[in-house]
Amino acid sequence: MIKNQFSIFESELNVRPDDIDMFNHVHNSKYLDYVLAARYEQMDKYYGMSWESFAEMGYGWVVTKVTISFKRALLMGDVMLIRTGIIEMNEKGCTAQFEIINKKTGKLASDGLFDYAMIDLSTKKACKVTEEMIKKYSI
């Protein structure tokens, strides 16, 4: 279950046919891409500081750790709701939790945690998250 430290936001996404693997369900690694797609949308839509805003300032967000559980398979044609929320954010980065819900059944397909660090796009090295960024994302 999602711990409500900060706001939880929701994105809707369709399974794309090329996401399907030899088991005729969504391939496990694609769930990481779904969470990225949801965060990308939510950064722009809800936090008022989009992926592109960071890029223009010379920053990017990279994943440093993922813990993900696969509960129920998503299938061809399925629509999912991806709920994510920050549970911790400081100058070193942030941790976001997520849940992927099968829209048709309302059941949990996958959940877990992503740790992110911010990098300088020119050096590709980790750099400090500023107070202003932390404030914008602590909603």
Place this chain on the structure above:
Amino acid sequence: MIKNQFSIFESELNVRPDDIDMFNHVHNSKYLDYVLAARYEQMDKYYGMSWESFAEMGYGWVVTKVTISFKRALLMGDVMLIRTGIIEMNEKGCTAQFEIINKKTGKLASDGLFDYAMIDLSTKKACKVTEEMIKKYSI
């Protein structure tokens, strides 16, 4: 330009962040996946004989040839309109044309042709498209 032999249908799709490659634009092979996603949606929505209907009868559609031109790069965050239409269909398969339009600019990102054959899902061999199927798809 799309030749109007049969109906042209349109699907809307978002670039997904994992589609972006080392050039910071959508990776070339992903455009094939976009066309598949559009055809999948349109089979269900417009032709009244979905991918799943074929699967239930033991059939699947596989690509036998693709000709694709890349005109203008799609970027992170872009939304596209994918227009496809059958230009020929017979017992051996069908040929569909497509155009991918960048929704924001209205400009052509990519166009081309896909040849498809129908296979028997148990043998994985090509098999004859029936008159009924041809009729349903000749709209």
Place this chain on the structure above:
Amino acid sequence: MIKNQFSIFESELNVRPDDIDMFNHVHNSKYLDYVLAARYEQMDKYYGMSWESFAEMGYGWVVTKVTISFKRALLMGDVMLIRTGIIEMNEKGCTAQFEIINKKTGKLASDGLFDYAMIDLSTKKACKVTEEMIKKYSI
């Protein structure tokens, strides 16, 4: 560091150009695919009971949980060594640890754990791992 409960096996794999993302390094979700590729090879080569042997008996292995840390980015052209080993296996499934080493530098790129369950390919439901399978994989 890898805990030596059972044998550790090593596979070598090249980064494929399509694995590269907007940061000009290997996209995070691809590391899961690398571990799958290594396990697939090692099942056949070292355990004497390949993915295909399981498939012929009507079984497949699916991932139920992943914990993965990203330590140092892999880049275009890099070659990696993927070391994996089972740390626990019982009738419910198994847990495998992995390390991905950058061959050129000898440094750790990523490590973590995969939990797997065995499914019946016809029902797609989890099923019991047999004594014989556990024995073959407990080396």
Place this chain on the structure above:
Amino acid sequence: MIKNQFSIFESELNVRPDDIDMFNHVHNSKYLDYVLAARYEQMDKYYGMSWESFAEMGYGWVVTKVTISFKRALLMGDVMLIRTGIIEMNEKGCTAQFEIINKKTGKLASDGLFDYAMIDLSTKKACKVTEEMIKKYSI
């Protein structure tokens, strides 16, 4: 059949399990990635002017058109030989032909043509291929 205008080079590549799709064969768009992987290797190994050399000079190669035929499916575990060769190269770019051979059967899995243009990595615009580059690649 490959037309022997310039040299034909060969790369060997394994199907990766994540390349498999809902039909339990290699997904169509992955063949484009295989050709990219082969060209990338061959640029370094045979032409003496690698992808990285171009990148250091501020250039990259992008695909402008692909014609690809799918003849026989590649399956999980298959090994392929990818033969490519330039058939035309001038200041506007080049055209390379390719064949993907199933190593086990020796049979043709796929063949076709790729058109490439060279871009300036900072502007992402097409730019002129120099005489020196054309000479290096006209072997």
